[in-house]
Amino acid sequence: MADEPRAKEGGFQGVAMAISLWGIVLLSVFFFLRYDVPELASDRGYLDTLFYVILGITGAAYILYQVALGWVIYRFRGNRAGAASSHWHESHKLEWTWTLGTALILVPIVWTGLVHWERVKAPAPDDAVAVMAVGAQFQWDFQYPGADGEFGRFDPQLYSIENQIGLDRDDPAASDDWVLTNQLVLPVGRPARILLRSKDVQHAFFLPNFRVKQDLVPGMLTEVVFTPVKTGSYEVACAELCGLGHYRMRAFLEVMDEADYQAWLAENAPGS
């Protein structure tokens, strides 16, 4: 076995591999620190907390593992003095340690995640502000139920330019309903219940600042419940591919304090 040419297959490549792994860790973490989730404007801060906890755990695992990988590559490169490889290839103790260790780390993550999921999916309280979001290629219509608090029936036969959401005006509950296009207004501090339906294909109601995302599925009624905690104007995005105009299916969410909201309602809602 000619060993001389092989000795060369060790030096530079091994050192370079170790340095590049360490460099990647350094740069990726350094730049990660410059980016953050969009500013939080809802009561779902607990989701951010869980995100940061998982980021801490996986970030530590990422750094430790990649640094260790770089180190073993550097330490056991073939051309080092007295290089020899070992036949040792089994250790039940070690293997059980990392199997059970991984499982133990995962248990609290899964548990916390499921508890938070319950909270996100909890039914809306009775005093929630209810709005029906109707998605279509490529616009959002927001139906307010009016003073009776009930959404009027819709009928797909009635979809038209004037009646985008196909509201059936024969339904008494529809008499005081009104619609806003590409604009949603909510009061701060009160739970909002957004019902979601689609006229055509699938869309997703995405509020980056509110940690809210839910698909709109034709033939189904889905919903999200959250509480805005900060006033201001925010962007609403479509997050599910819905056609060639998917990228511009954008709306605005205006969060007002209660007094402004009531004034806005009085000014805009028909018949009030």
Place this chain on the structure above:
Amino acid sequence: MAHAKESFISKYIFSFDHKMIGKQYFTLAMIMGFIGGILAVLIRLQLGFPSQPWPFLENLFPVGMASGIMTPEFYVSLFTMHGTIMVFFLLSLLPVSGFGNFLIPLQIGARDMAFPFLNMLSFWTVVPGAIIIIISFFVEGGAAASGWTAYPPLSAIRSAIPGSGAGQTLWLVGMIFFVASFTMGGLNFVVTILNLRTKGLRLMRMPLTTWAQFVVGILGLLSFPALAAGAILLTFDRSLGTSFFLPAGIFIGDTLMPHEGGTPLLWQHLFWFLGHPEVYIIMLPAMGFTSDVLATFCRRPIFGYRSMVYAIMAIGTLSFLVWGHHMFVSGMSPFLGSLFVVTTLAIAIPSAVKAFNWLFTIAKAKIRFTTAALFALAVVSLFVTGGLTGIFLGTNATDIQLHDTYFVVGHFHFIMAGAGLFGAFAAVYFWYPKMFGRKLNERIGKIHFWITFVAYYAVFFPMHYLGVAGMMRRIYDPNVYEYLQPLQPVNLFITISAFVLFAGQLLFLWNYFVSMRRGETATGNPWDAAGLEWSTPAKPGHGNWEGDIPEVHRWPYDYSRPDRKRDFVGQWES
């Protein structure tokens, strides 16, 4: 067994030899991968320089880039076809159909696959599928444009997007060809491995590559029929007026659709019942290649062989129980979502077993840094990076924000595409001498490795930043959103890195085709490897071994035994 004389057609076209069929798959997969890469470059061109005119591109794409500016519908077709081509026609064809066919008989000591005719047929079934997929770019309306996931109603209703016309029809037909081919292949893998192992090759003496291909064969057999069923039902919805996936009241293009009674969620369940095992169909062979290549160039037995085998089985089994994690925000029952969290995060356990076993294989080694070894080491790094980001997405609570953002794109390009691609590269550099009797050029190989490795991290790691900052997938121009505008420099950086990554692959293609004729000639066992395949001649003929098939006396990882002078003992040696 040596065949006397073969005509050109029976040797190169309709060959029954598993090695030739494997190479045919390689060629097809590389052509498709090259096309998929060009699509990726065009996607990045748009995201790096939104709506900037590139007049010279109008000559190539007169409709999609009329006056040099990419249209939104062309952009949607691009990422749809990029995903389809890369997932199915590169990352499934090359490691599974290509290497599976090429290696299984060599590694288990068989003259050929169990069903050579079926094998030939499976290749010639996927070729029309690939041609149909490529042709779909040139039909009216362009190629399919509903994402590689083809969610109805977008994919079901012709007026929903231009690509949902003839392009989507051809996509479905192409996929059905692919599924037919892949199912034949899977059947062949399972039967061959169970029945044709040479004397002494117990299951627990099989190389991890063959173990992976065995489990992949089973996964393919059980999951692809779900896609075939879905594709046929979707074709019915599109062409015969059925309503499997379409509810009442769909209103597109000022027209109320006549469908009623179906649900789009049914498609999602069928698609992801294939889609998730498919990820492991891509991953598992890469894990096998990595293990075999690492053991050889570390001159060490793979650490924890038994737990590696159990991990492959565990991942394969769990892969059927996790599909719902793609549907946390789809409107599926929240209770079901919770169940899928548990099964999904359970996959982290066998994955961690793999990662630590690799680390301990490299520790106490005497590493020879061949190009194959470098790619295998890179798989370990990419696998851990991509695996960890999966924890955010597998936890339904944190998935709400990250779902359908670039965080997901970054995640799966590491864990599935990255590990799969780098694993395939490791395998090509490692087994090339067995394929062509020559080595790939190591100097060019190393340059190719460094460009690919560094550029890969540069392209896909920053995508996590974009996702965290809230940038959605599949959007033609992120600058429409005010909160995404500050991210444009990141998009530009990714685009430039992607160009470098693509250019690096041209080096590989050049190396691959030139080395066939000009590469350094190799002996039968150029790497001093212990696997059974290395006991064949430098370029094995039809039938693989000239004399009797050797008997197997040991496992394939007998490196650096303290009781032997030479640092490896081949499986065929007593």
